[in-house]
Amino acid sequence: MFGYEFYLDPERxxxxxxxxxxxxxxxTHKGVPMITVDYLDRAHSIATVPAICxxxxxxxxxxxxxxxxxxxxxxxxxxxxxxxxxxACSNCVLACPFGIPKMMSKLELMMxxxxxxxxxxxxxxxxxxxxxxxxxxxxxxxxxxERERREKPVNVFQFGRQTVTTKxxxxxxxxxxxxxxxxxxxxxxxxxxx
Amino acid sequence: MAERPIPYEELxxxxxxxxxxxxxxxxxxxxxxxxxxxxxxxxxxCGQQCGIQLKVRDNQVVGFEPWEEFPFxxxxxxxxxxxxxxxxxxPDRLLDPLLRAPDGFRKATWDESLDFTxxxxxxxxxxxxxxxxxMYGGASLTTEKAYLxxxxxxxxxxxxxxxxxxxxxxVSAGTAYKxxxxxxxxxxxxxxxxxxEVIFVxxxxxxxxxxxxxxxxxxxxxxxxxxxxxxxxxxPITRNADLYLPLRPGTDLxxxxxxxxxxxxxxxxxxxxIAAHTTGFEAVAKSAEAWDPLxxxxxxxxxxxxxxxxxRWIGGAERAIILHARGLEHQSKGVENCLAVINIALATGNIxxxxxxxxxxxxxxxxQGGREHGQKCDQLPGQRSISDPAARExxxxxxxxxxxEIPQAGLSAVEIMEAIHRGEIKGLLSICFNPMVSLPDAxxxxxxxxxxxxxxxxxxxxxxxxxxxxxVLAGSLQEEEEGVVCSAEGRVIHIQKAVDPPGNAWQDSRxxxxxxxxLGKERFFPYREPREIFAELREASRGGVADYYxxxxxxxxxxxxxxxxxxxxxxxxxxxxxxxxxxxxxxGKARFQxxxxxxxxxxxxxxxxxxxxxxxxxxxYLSGTQTRRIGALVDQFPRPRLEIHPRLAEPAGIATGxxxxxxxxxDAITLEASVVRTIRPDTVFIAYxxxxxxxxxxxxHRTLDPRSKIPEFKVSACRIEKADRAPEWVRxxxxxxxxxxxxxxxxxxxxxxxx
Numbered sequence: 001m002f003g004y005e006f007y008l009d010p011e012r013x014x015x016x017x018x019x020x021x022x023x024x025x026x027x028t029h030k031g032v033p034m035i036t037v038d039y040l041d042r043a044h045s046i047a048t049v050p051a052i053c054x055x056x057x058x059x060x061x062x063x064x065x066x067x068x069x070x071x072x073x074x075x076x077x078x079x080x081x082x083x084x085x086x087x088a089c090s091n092c093v094l095a096c097p098f099g100i101p102k103m104m105s106k107l108e109l110m111m112x113x114x115x116x117x118x119x120x121x122x123x124x125x126x127x128x129x130x131x132x133x134x135x136x137x138x139x140x141x142x143x144x145x146e147r148e149r150r151e152k153p154v155n156v157f158q159f160g161r162q163t164v165t166t167k168x169x170x171x172x173x174x175x176x177x178x179x180x181x182x183x184x185x186x187x188x189x190x191x192x193x194x
Numbered sequence: 195m196a197e198r199p200i201p202y203e204e205l206x207x208x209x210x211x212x213x214x215x216x217x218x219x220x221x222x223x224x225x226x227x228x229x230x231x232x233x234x235x236x237x238x239x240c241g242q243q244c245g246i247q248l249k250v251r252d253n254q255v256v257g258f259e260p261w262e263e264f265p266f267x268x269x270x271x272x273x274x275x276x277x278x279x280x281x282x283x284x285p286d287r288l289l290d291p292l293l294r295a296p297d298g299f300r301k302a303t304w305d306e307s308l309d310f311t312x313x314x315x316x317x318x319x320x321x322x323x324x325x326x327x328x329m330y331g332g333a334s335l336t337t338e339k340a341y342l343x344x345x346x347x348x349x350x351x352x353x354x355x356x357x358x359x360x361x362x363x364x365v366s367a368g369t370a371y372k373x374x375x376x377x378x379x380x381x382x383x384x385x386x387x388x389x390x391e392v393i394f395v396x397x398x399x400x401x402x403x404x405x406x407x408x409x410x411x412x413x414x415x416x417x418x419x420x421x422x423x424x425x426x427x428x429x430p431i432t433r434n435a436d437l438y439l440p441l442r443p444g445t446d447l448x449x450x451x452x453x454x455x456x457x458x459x460x461x462x463x464x465x466x467x468i469a470a471h472t473t474g475f476e477a478v479a480k481s482a483e484a485w486d487p488l489x490x491x492x493x494x495x496x497x498x499x500x501x502x503x504x505x506r507w508i509g510g511a512e513r514a515i516i517l518h519a520r521g522l523e524h525q526s527k528g529v530e531n532c533l534a535v536i537n538i539a540l541a542t543g544n545i546x547x548x549x550x551x552x553x554x555x556x557x558x559x560x561x562q563g564g565r566e567h568g569q570k571c572d573q574l575p576g577q578r579s580i581s582d583p584a585a586r587e588x589x590x591x592x593x594x595x596x597x598x599e600i601p602q603a604g605l606s607a608v609e610i611m612e613a614i615h616r617g618e619i620k621g622l623l624s625i626c627f628n629p630m631v632s633l634p635d636a637x638x639x640x641x642x643x644x645x646x647x648x649x650x651x652x653x654x655x656x657x658x659x660x661x662x663x664x665x666v667l668a669g670s671l672q673e674e675e676e677g678v679v680c681s682a683e684g685r686v687i688h689i690q691k692a693v694d695p696p697g698n699a700w701q702d703s704r705x706x707x708x709x710x711x712x713l714g715k716e717r718f719f720p721y722r723e724p725r726e727i728f729a730e731l732r733e734a735s736r737g738g739v740a741d742y743y744x745x746x747x748x749x750x751x752x753x754x755x756x757x758x759x760x761x762x763x764x765x766x767x768x769x770x771x772x773x774x775x776x777x778x779x780x781x782g783k784a785r786f787q788x789x790x791x792x793x794x795x796x797x798x799x800x801x802x803x804x805x806x807x808x809x810x811x812x813x814x815y816l817s818g819t820q821t822r823r824i825g826a827l828v829d830q831f832p833r834p835r836l837e838i839h840p841r842l843a844e845p846a847g848i849a850t851g852x853x854x855x856x857x858x859x860x861d862a863i864t865l866e867a868s869v870v871r872t873i874r875p876d877t878v879f880i881a882y883x884x885x886x887x888x889x890x891x892x893x894x895h896r897t898l899d900p901r902s903k904i905p906e907f908k909v910s911a912c913r914i915e916k917a918d919r920a921p922e923w924v925r926x927x928x929x930x931x932x933x934x935x936x937x938x939x940x941x942x943x944x945x946x947x948x949x
Contacts, residue, residue: 014401014408014430016812021273021826025257030221043850044871046428130260131271134401134408148416 001120006129006139007153008052009171013037013136015048019128026116026127032104034080034113035128050136052128053078053100053113054157055167061092061101061110069110076167077117081110097159115167145169154179197644198661200298202886203926208298209656210286211818213931215825217256218283224256233692234261237275238334238672239815241556241682242266242406244275245754248673248692255282255673255692265754266384266681272405273813273827280824281671282693286655288668289697299656299666304698304708307665311623312712314648314664315351318621324601327648328355328610328619332626333363333564334816336677336689338727339702340560341575341734342719343625344568349593349718350710354604355619357571359627359816361607364561365570365902366528367518367554373529374536374785376778377739378577379562381771382515382551383757384683388413389549391511394422394504396439396535397446397521397908401430402812404519404555404682422504424449424496425521426807427837427879428872437503443805443877444794444909445494446522450534451789452490453505455482457541462509464543471540471775474786478537481788495874509542513549520557520809524907528899530789540784546772556682558816559672563680566740566758567731572603575731576738585738592734594718606903608633608896614642625652625669625702630659631817631885634894634905635860652705657819658885668699675701676724678750684769685755686745703727736761739778794909795897802858802911804842805877808890809908814883822883825931832933834881834888835868838914841875843867846916853917856880858910861892864921878914882907887923 017037024033040047059078062070069085070092072078081092081101088108092101101112116126124130129139138145145153153169156178172179198205217224231250236243245264249257258279260269281287291307292299302310318326329351331343340358347356368378375381387393387410400407408431415421415434423432424439424446432438441449457463458479468475487498494501508514516539522531532554539545539552556562567575575592578585580603590597605613611633613619622643633639643649643662651663660666673692680686695701700708703724710719721727725747736743744760744767757767777784798805813830815821822828836854848854850869855862856878865880865888873879882890897906 011434012408012412014405014812016401016405016430017273017830018271018276018405021276022271024826025276027221027225030225031216042868042870045433046430046872047433048430125262125269127260130262130269131276133267133270133272133405135412148413150416 001123001125001139003141004125004139005142006115006126006168007145007171008050008168009136009138009151010049011171012134013048013050014134015039015046016133018131018133019050019137022127022131026118028118029111032111034111051098051100052137052168053115054098055115057165057167060095060097060164064091064095066091077115079114079117080112083109086110097157097162097164150174152176196646196649196662196664199294199296202661205298205656205661206927206929211822211929212285213825213828213929214280214284214823217279218254219251219256227251232259233690235673235690235692236679236687237271237559238278238820239274239559240404241558241561242404243559243679243681243687244271244406246271246275248279250692253693255279263754266683266685267406270406270409273830274815274821277824277826278820281654281820284655284823286823287696287699288654288656288666289699291668291698292656292666294664304700307667308708308712311650311665311667312709315621315623316713318648319351322620324352325354325604326619327351327353327621327623328605328613329353330607330610330622330624330627330629331356331358331564331569333358333360333558333561334672335560335564335626335702336675336679336724337560337563337567338677338724338731340564340569341567341731342703342706342727344575345593345718346706346710348600349595350713350715352599352601354601355571355610355613356569356604357607357610358564358569359607359632360558360561360565360570361903362632362905362907363520363557364523364554364565366523366899366904367532368565369529369902370532370536370787371554373787374533374540375772377771378565379684379740379771380553380556380682381545382553382683383685383769384410386549386551386770387411387515388417388419390414390419390513390515391549392420392422392507392514394424394508394514394516395431396424396450396516396518397523397531398517398519398555399425399429399521399809400517400555403557403810405812407555420507422507426805426874426877437500437507439496439500439504440874441494441496442874443807444525446525446531447527447534447789447791448485448490448493449496449501450531450538451482451485452487452494452501453508454534454538454541455485455490456487456502456505457509457538458482460506460509462506463541467543467775468541471777472784472786473781474788475541477788478786508538513547514542514544515550516552517555518552519555521908523902523904525909526795526897526899526906527790527792528904529901530792533787533789537786537789540786545784546770546775548770560679562682562684563678563686566680567735571606574600576735576742577740578738588737589734592730608898608903608905611639611642614645617645620646621648622646623650624659628657628659628817628819630657631883631889631891634891634907635896636889636892637861638896652702653819654699655819655823657817667705668697669702669705670695670699675703678728678745678747680758681755684757686742686750686758687755688747688750795906796859796895796910798911802913804912804914806856806858806893806910806912807877807879807908808882808894809879810883811881814881816883818883822929828932831881834865834884834890836865836914837868837870837873837879839871839873839875840869842878842914843869846914848914848916853920855915855917856893856912857915858893858895858912860895863887863889863892864917878912886927887921888927
């Protein structure tokens with residue numbers, strides 16, 4: 001859908017799994033969800049977080065694939081592995097900085113979210129973002145996000161020395177510009193230049 | 195006299211719950227074979243009644259598609275709505291009427307089953323009197339069915355005793371709203387929620403029991419609104435609460451009185467509104483004097499400064515909304531709790547305006563509509579009182595009988611069980627109700643069912659309750675009969691018939707119409723289709739409080755729902771009640787009501803030192819008759835667990851995954867522990883959707899609120915002990931395919947989901 005973007009806001013997740021169940025309904029993957037929702041630490045918190053493919057500009061999964069099985073479309077959507085090419089080596093599963101691809105061992109195929117290509121190509125929103133009752137997943141225009149939300153959409157992630165830019169945006173507190181997920185970035189040595 | 199015909203284990207092996215994972219025809223057919231149609235209708239589960247489109251192929255619902263144009267949910271759904279279609283083509287579905295037989299249940303013809311039912315009902319009434327037969331209804335039924343049941347009880351059977359599972363749901367709020375406002379309905383449409391400056395959620399697990407309402411609350415916060423949440427457990431919405439009040443079970447009234455106390459102490463009340471639009475303020479103000487924050491803190495366990503802050507936020511807001519649900523209602527002072535909410539709304543003038551009000555979050559699909567038109571023991575259609583002579587005259591005229599032929603008010607749901615125990619009620623005809631799971635003190639319920647001389651059940655699956663029946667009449671799913679329901683916000687909406695009942699199952703209304711014929715009352719039940727029942731219901735409700743006269747199926751479709759009261763076809767409906775401070779009492783004023791503190795009917799003491807509270811999980815619905823048969827929903831939360839804080843668990847040597855025996859003054863059950871820091875250390879929690887050895891309601895007690903007759907599910911006293919071995923139910927009661935215990939804390943996503 002032209003002009004729409006995907007926004008992920010884990011803070012709003014209520015753990016209901018409407019997204020997981022709705023994703024599984026897609027007849028292209030027949031009961032298998034391409035999204036996960038989990039507790040962060042149930043013993044200490046009710047917080048849950050959904051995990052979907054972030055659709056990287058330079059997808060690490062594709063870079064490490066020895067069989068050239070993972071393709072990114074012109075729309076920026078990174079597809080599931082092509083079945084004739086995938087050799088089920090799990091390189092992508094191990095390499096993805098967000099931990100998204102799953103090896104379907106029964107099918108010997110890596111499968112992951114393709115942002116509901118079959119829906120978005122005919123003017124429908126992705127299933128998970130349509131059913132989500134708590135705006136943890138939304139597929140709306142950037143203008144609407146700008147108008148309605150105080151949090152800031154961010155699509156630059158810093159994993160150590162690797163900067164990853166993604167198609168999917170994550171909602172962060174207004175003052176943040178990028179999400180850093182490496183302790184190195186908090187060390188004094190970094191400020192000192194190494 | 196009517197124990198289960200064969201052992202429980204054999205019954206569930208035959209009739210389920212079995213788990214259905216795939217649509218009829220399988221995934222390949224889903225992909226390759228075109229659909230016959232998409233049907234715009236509503237979810238069959240909770241009171242939000244989300245719009246949904248059902249995929250239909252070969253007279254089966256085989257999937258769903260979001261319905262983004264329906265304004266309430268705009269395509270949003272919870273997992274129950276997504277998977278509800280798997281009731282279609284389910285292996286447990288009852289396809290024929292069943293009659294009790296020595297080796298279980300045997301298939302029977304409709305003639306044989308209905309003749310038998312009518313004969314037994316007649317025999318019992320001739321022998322013991324009309325009131326020896328009682329009826330149960332339910333709030334998942336369409337309003338047409340609910341209306342039909344009320345009329346059937348009073349006209350076809352002539353019994354006083356008809357009540358419904360809504361007695362476990364909204365009756366405390368309904369009683370309170372009628373006392374204070376003269377009408378039983380949430381005063382505000384849900385679209386008001388984002389417009390409030392302050393939202394106070396008390397006794398409502400919004401995220402799990404009314405998930406779509408979460409979006410309304412988050413939108414309120416986007417616009418700068420603040421969220422206050424009061425609950426003994428951290429429920430999912432508390433993660434974004436601006437103020438969380440972790441109150442002790444059963445002390446909501448104290449907290450609410452404390453908030454009112456601070457509002458009045460600090461002069462935050464709306465004197466002009468109180469003077470112009472209310473009565474009884476002075477007495478309530480006086481009653482609040484004793485509830486200073488320190489006293490309230492001692493009672494509730496909520497810090498005094500948090501009570502002050504909540505009161506200042508609510509009292510200082512131009513627009514505040516209080517949302518409340520079963521947490522307030524399921525107490526021996528359920529009506530008082532709801533009245534205390536209303537008193538705060540009235541004192542601050544937060545009512546009858548956009549973004550300002552108190553709103554009950556009705557639980558069941560037709561929780562609102564199902565209680566308006568006559569299946570409640572004390573009401574006639576249109577929310578009319580059965581003891582009001584004018585109401586009796588009006589309804590008798592519509593029904594074509596004399597007013598004195600309408601019986602007087604009968605007993606409520608739990609009281610019917612007690613009357614069965616006393617031997618006063620000998621026959622029971624039940625639909626849409628699974629008291630073996632949903633009523634308190636389940637052993638007492640079982641003993642009552644065993645005493646019945648006749649027990650007839652209408653259902654689409656053989657519920658735990660239907661296992662005790664003499665006859666089970668195979669009825670219809672929501673998607674198999676047209677009708678209307680009224681959602682939590684007062685919006686009357688249209689349930690479409692998507693498919694015909696399978697096999698020899700019948701539409702529910704046909705079953706009662708055919709029974710009426712056999713009882714010699716055919717001329718009072720001449721309906722050929724639900725539309726004709728609705729036409730009569732409109733007349734019966736006309737001029738009543740819940741006036742549906744101006745609502746038609748066509749208007750609902752064109753306007754995407756019509757809010758009652760709607761007294762004429764050119765009336766736009768009433769999304770928001772009480773605008774301009776006009777209430778439904780004859781003087782137009784709202785009535786402050788003094789509340790009375792009453793202790794729990796099952797107090798904690800040295801022998802039972804821990805509070806037990808019960809509730810729901812997002813993936814299951816009520817007694818689970820439907821949702822315990824849907825594979826993905828069962829996988830999400832396969833069994834009840836005991837939620838317990840480490841401060842309570844560790845001294846008892848209890849770790850996550852351990853078996854723990856919970857004992858109350860009724861019974862004991864053994865469940866796995868989930869040791870979590872998200873529940874008060876003096877309280878444990880169990881979700882109640884399961885039967886048998888996993889049944890939380892074997893532990894709960896039958897104390898009722900004296901006015902609403904709702905049971906006190908939310909407050910029991912218990913003790914907990916680590917158990918040395920797995921309980922018997924693990925071996926005998928788990929449906930095939932359900933994950934066995936032993937996975938530690940709940941995990942949401944499996945590594946490779948689906949089947």
